[in-house]
Amino acid sequence: MVEDPKRKALSVLPVLLLFSSAQAGTIDRFSGHHCTDFQTANFLRGIRLKVQFLLFTSLSPSCGKLIFADGGIKNSSFNSSLETKIIIHGFRALGTKPSWIEGLVHAILHTSQVNVIAVDWVYGSTAAYPAAVENGIQLALSISQFISKLLALGVSGTSIHIIGVSLGAHVGGLVGHFHGGQLGRITGLDPAGPKYTRASHEERLDPGDALFVEAIHTDADNFGIRIPVGHIDYFVNGGKDQPGCPPISAGYKYLICDHMRAVELYVSALKHSCPILAFPCSSHQDFLNGRCLDCVDPFLFSCPRIGLLEQAGVNMRKLPKEVKVYLMTSPSAPFCVHHSLVEFHLQKKRNRVTSIEITFHSNSTKDTAKITIPKHQEMGKRLLAHRVPLCQINSVSLKYLSKNQFWGKDESFIVGKFCAAPLPLDSNRTTSCLPWNLSLPSNTDISYELPTACA
Numbered sequence: 001m002v003e004d005p006k007r008k009a010l011s012v013l014p015v016l017l018l019f020s021s022a023q024a025g026t027i028d029r030f031s032g033h034h035c036t037d038f039q040t041a042n043f044l045r046g047i048r049l050k051v052q053f054l055l056f057t058s059l060s061p062s063c064g065k066l067i068f069a070d071g072g073i074k075n076s077s078f079n080s081s082l083e084t085k086i087i088i089h090g091f092r093a094l095g096t097k098p099s100w101i102e103g104l105v106h107a108i109l110h111t112s113q114v115n116v117i118a119v120d121w122v123y124g125s126t127a128a129y130p131a132a133v134e135n136g137i138q139l140a141l142s143i144s145q146f147i148s149k150l151l152a153l154g155v156s157g158t159s160i161h162i163i164g165v166s167l168g169a170h171v172g173g174l175v176g177h178f179h180g181g182q183l184g185r186i187t188g189l190d191p192a193g194p195k196y197t198r199a200s201h202e203e204r205l206d207p208g209d210a211l212f213v214e215a216i217h218t219d220a221d222n223f224g225i226r227i228p229v230g231h232i233d234y235f236v237n238g239g240k241d242q243p244g245c246p247p248i249s250a251g252y253k254y255l256i257c258d259h260m261r262a263v264e265l266y267v268s269a270l271k272h273s274c275p276i277l278a279f280p281c282s283s284h285q286d287f288l289n290g291r292c293l294d295c296v297d298p299f300l301f302s303c304p305r306i307g308l309l310e311q312a313g314v315n316m317r318k319l320p321k322e323v324k325v326y327l328m329t330s331p332s333a334p335f336c337v338h339h340s341l342v343e344f345h346l347q348k349k350r351n352r353v354t355s356i357e358i359t360f361h362s363n364s365t366k367d368t369a370k371i372t373i374p375k376h377q378e379m380g381k382r383l384l385a386h387r388v389p390l391c392q393i394n395s396v397s398l399k400y401l402s403k404n405q406f407w408g409k410d411e412s413f414i415v416g417k418f419c420a421a422p423l424p425l426d427s428n429r430t431t432s433c434l435p436w437n438l439s440l441p442s443n444t445d446i447s448y449e450l451p452t453a454c455a
């Protein structure tokens with residue numbers, strides 16, 4: 001077995017730990033209230049939990065107000081007629097504040113009038129990962145008690161949405177479990193894999209933990225979980241390796257890049273209007289090979305969308321469970337792409353594999369995919385991810401990739417038909433084809449105008 005480089009690097013992480021424990025309070029310049037920041041722990045203190053609940057509202061999205069569980073909620077700027085988002089971070093190797101927390105809080109408050117509560121359990125989440133996992137149970141109890149106090153104030157369970165990152169996703173699941181699965185929503189951002197993949201439903205996030213449970217998977221081969229844990233499970237770019245993540249030589253950045261992409265993607269989905277849609281499919285390969293083109297089964301025509309739409313925009317009274325949905329993204333924010341099916345039909349079948357490189361050009365973008373037509377077959381198809389809508393694609397270039405091998409020269413050109421269709425293919429959108437049989441000389445880019453009109 002080949003040793004996993006990420007795991008190996010993780011095992012030496014404690015050696016790299018550096019600590020600081022400075023923590024300053026600030027005064028919010030709008031309200032004059034005292035602002036509280038996350039704590040900073042060192043790993044010797046990892047056994048103690050020291051949970052803090054910090055409230056952020058749209059009036060002061062940068063100023064966390066420390067809420068004391070007893071009596072203090074009523075006297076805070078918490079508004080019980082609004083929805084409440086509770087953010088739970090995960091393992092903090094360095095005992096520091098999560099760098100993404102402000103971005104996530106701002107993104108949520110940018111889109112909606114809600115109460116945002118960030119759970120600071122930095123103390124209990126540092127030191128060794130297994131100890132943090134153990135602490136998760138006690139943490140879930142504290143959060144559950146906190147939520148019970150909210151419910152006692154007249155907050156409805158369905159208005160509570162837990163957003164848990166990594167280990168925090170499973171803590172959220174446990175909190176949901178303690179509330180009988182009756183809280184509104186849980187979003188798991190790359191729910192942790194280690195120690196959870198073979199755990200029971202009670203111990204990990206599962207669809208029974210809230211009325212709607214969703215998970216975004218971006219590092220299923222390392223820190224993330226590879227099994228579906230929600231009603232809807234997004235496997236982004238297959239759920240394992242993310243485009244734009246740096247190479248192994250980049251050290252710690254490489255270690256967490258795939259894992260943290262779930263948070264970046266979620267924040268980006270809240271801040272940008274471009275829809276991040278996903279499509280139900282049984283595997284990433286089937287998705288890439290154009291075998292899953294719509295959301296008819298099981299979602300009755302509504303494709304799930306990453307973000308805050310109710311039930312992810314899926315319009316069904318009772319959701320099916322553990323549905324794996326797939327999508328591609330671009331390497332950097334805002335990550336959203338449009339997916340199109342591209343097809344090439346050969347005029348006559350060949351007795352060898354045919355590869356054709358397809359490139360969509362717009363004024364500002366260039367996106368590529370490769371169609372492979374198996375030997376003795378007439379047609380090949382593939383999904384192409386492009387950053388602007390199909391109607392803004394000015395031209396498509398096709399390149400027949402011939403291979404001359406020592407036992408025989410490949411044909412110097414192929415003839416056939418090219419077609420493209422935007423996903424989902426379940427509406428009235430139809431396939432548009434270049435209106436003639438194309439002749440493609442070997443290893444030469446040939447450009448054509450793509451006849452698609454903006455709707």
Ligand SMILES: *[C@@H]1O[C@H](CO)[C@@H](O)[C@H](O)[C@H]1NC(C)=O
Binds near residue numbers: 071072075
């Ligand atoms: C509520 O807050 C005000 C001002 O921040 C403070 O004077 C008062 O004692 C608080 N009441 C309770 C019950 O905590």
Ligand SMILES: *[C@@H]1O[C@H](CO)[C@@H](O)[C@H](O)[C@H]1NC(C)=O
Binds near residue numbers: 079081082113
């Ligand atoms: C709470 O939110 C509701 C709905 O937006 C609003 O009408 C009300 O004024 C808010 N209450 C307070 C005390 O801010």
Ligand SMILES: *[C@@H]1O[C@H](CO)[C@@H](O)[C@H](O)[C@H]1NC(C)=O
Binds near residue numbers: 347348436437
């Ligand atoms: C294109 O190819 C198809 C399949 O061989 C053939 O039936 C059709 O006549 C061709 N059309 C043109 C315009 O050459």
Ligand SMILES: *[C@@H]1O[C@H](CO)[C@@H](O)[C@H](O)[C@H]1NC(C)=O
Binds near residue numbers: 363392
């Ligand atoms: C692309 O550039 C052309 C020429 O500059 C312009 O007419 C067209 O509107 C541009 N299209 C888009 C989608 O920006």
Ligand SMILES: *[C@@H]1O[C@H](CO)[C@@H](O)[C@H](O)[C@H]1NC(C)=O
Binds near residue numbers: 426427428
């Ligand atoms: C398809 O087109 C028809 C007529 O233009 C329209 O009534 C219908 O709503 C469309 N269906 C979808 C799924 O877009």
